[in-house]
Amino acid sequence: MKLSTIFAAILGAAIAGGGTAYYYQQNPSTQQQTAFTVLPLDTTKAGEINSTSLVNLSNGVRSVPFTLTAEAGQFYKIAVTGALRAQISVLQNGLLIASSTTAKNNCDECSNSSTAVAPAMLAFKAETAGKYDVVVSGLDSNAYGPFSVTATPLKTYVGSVVKAGMDITEIAMGRQQEFKLEVDEKAIYTIDMKADQGRLDPYLSLLDQNGRELVSDDDGGDNYDAKIQTYLEPGTYTIQTSSAVGADTFQGTYRLIIAKEALTSDITLESGATLHADGAKQTGLYNGQAQEFTFELPETMLVSLDVNALGFDPDVMVDGASINYQRRGQYTLRAVLEAGTHSITIDGSQGGIYDLALSASSVPANAGGxxxxxxxxxxxxxxxxxxxxxxxxxxxxxxxxxxxxxxxxxxxxxxxxxxxxxxxxxxxxxxxxxxxxxxxxxxxxxxxxxxxxxxxxxxxxxxxxxxxxxxx
Known part of the structure; x- marks a missing residue:
């Protein structure tokens, strides 16, 4: 049997066996490795799985190997895109270090087509310096096609300072991670946590300088990603990243994207105020505490209330009953209300700025109420x-x-x-x-x-x- 065939057969066993097998024969006659294509850092290399690619004789999965030179202690992200339904394995000295599979239609980059293929992602840590084999394989024996593979070193910010405007990629290693968020001006801040690998279910928490949780989120972003939007004053906060199904499952790569939107209006509305139904727009701030307002009607009247929220989706209630939103962040009530004192409450799980306008007019005949x-x-x-x-x-x-x-x-x-x-x-x-x-x-x-x-x-x-x- 040729060396390439021996290599491919045992390589397939290693990939299928989750790291319990060697993919080189452990004897001198087969220690020489066939020449693999070098995979430079931050450079995309093209490849293709076809009928001439190395094959796993047990299940027919075919593979294309590359060689990556890594530094000790450095994290690396391997990404495979293209038409190939791919999986990735990383090996050193014949031992499986890490492996990952992908699935259809589970990413932002995929189209809405039922045949769209999600990129395959894998992150690993090089414990020692040297050469590592990066193996791109088909997801099954029917997986063929062209692909592009890229290796990128990851700079970790875990435990370090992050700020608005940063878009970083991190690797989860089975435990919760923390970042120090520095806020230099009061604004609406958005923190997105996007999973690169499908087995990672993002969960986000934001803590104040005393370690008190301000807000958390599980599935507020796209798909099952996490997203926090809230108003923050200048200071230092803590971002915690983890998995919604437990820190021990928090493994894989994810992006942490931090953005801010400066305030364009002054805060003129404070909780506890008595509102005038004159149609004037006022701006309020919700920062985790329910905002309570009252207004008086001298007689039964047709009331119009408009609330437009920036940075969060509040619960808006009139006299204890919720108002359904017209579209995200926009709430409108047209109702006939009787004479007397009425209440408006704005509450929610996240914080932000909102505009409120209240007006009242005479009730047309036969309008009820x-x-x-x-x-x-x-x-x-x-x-x-x-x-x-x-x-x-x-x-x-x-x-x-x-x-x-x-x-x-x-x-x-x-x-x-x-x-x-x-x-x-x-x-x-x-x-x-x-x-x-x-x-x-x-x-x-x-x-x-x-x-x-x-x-x-x-x-x-x-x-x-x-x-x-x-x-x-």
Whole structure:
């Protein structure tokens, strides 16, 4: 058997065996290695897996080997791109040091095509100086095609200072890693943690100078990547990187990208303020503490609230009920609210800047809202652009009550609240049979309740609906 065939057969066993085998025959007659293509650092080398490539006789996987000269203690990243569905192995003196496989459609670089091939990535540490064999193989016996391979030395910043504007690649070695983040000006900071290797599930935490966690994230980025966006004051913070499924699985390479967006508006809105419904835009800061505001209505009015958030996706609530966002970071409420004091709350898991504008106008005839009594059936219209109407219900006698909302032209939804808590919700009475009206039936104690009657789509015209309350 020729040396190249012997090498290929045992090489395949080493790759398949996870480092438990040698890929050179351990006797003098086979110690001479065939000449492999040199893989210079930071230089892309082209190759191709075809029918003449070295073959593993046990499973038919074919390989192309390269030689890399490495420095002791240095980390290296090997990347293979192209049409080949590839895996990478690194060996020294015939022993498998590291190996990695890849999968389809699991990367930013891949297209949306079902046949797109993700790059294969592998990072390893050269414990000793010398020559290492970098072997590019097909993922299986049917994997053929051209490829490009690049070896890049990694400069580690673990334990060192990082700043906005940096885009670094790090290697995880089975334990949590920390970086010191220096912030030189107040701004919105974005920290992206992107996995190069599919077996790494990124998890990010940001700590203040006292070691207190400010914010953390698992899947806020693309795919299963992690992403933090938050407002930061000047100072030194700690970024912690790990795996969402445990630090012991935190192995492979990842990118850490830090960016900032300078503030363009002064902070004019502070938590606890009483708002005026005059339509004026004000800017507020959310930094981990719920922002609470109130506003007064002298009579039942049509209220418009617009909140635009930068750097985070907040939870925006009016009178304890959440507002659905129109698009990311943009929240709009058009609702008929009764006379009295109302609350707006802005909260969330991350921090940032937001603009808020509140206005109120007279309610058109038959727009609904206000007080509703047990036994009443209110016929009203959901105004153009309005998606919810609030009603106040006073219960004087404990019992079982039924609240119905019906419309011939839109899909309804009901929710019942008390003291800022959601007690019950219902979308469809019987969706499978086409009944998209809503009903809440529950035991109620004496007290004041809020009914929120909603349309699940925004209409371009006024639409009829009814709300009814009865005691069973």
């Amino acid at each position: 206000g007080a509703i009594r047990v036994g009443d059936t209110r016929q009203a219209v959901m105004l153009s652009g309005v998606t919810r109407i609030n009603y106040t219900l006073d219960i004087t006698q404990a019992g079982n009550y039924v609240i119905d909302m019906a419309s011939p032209v839109f899909d309804t939804s009901l929710s019942l609240h008390q003291n800022g808590y959601t007690l019950a919700e219902n979308d469809d009475i019987d969706y499978s049979n086409g009944n998209t009206n809503s009903r809440i039936e529950m035991e109620l104690e004496p007290g004041r309740y809020q009914i929120q009657a909603m349309a699940l789509s925004e209409g371009s015209r006024n639409r009829d609906y009814s709300v009814a309350v009865k005691r069973k």
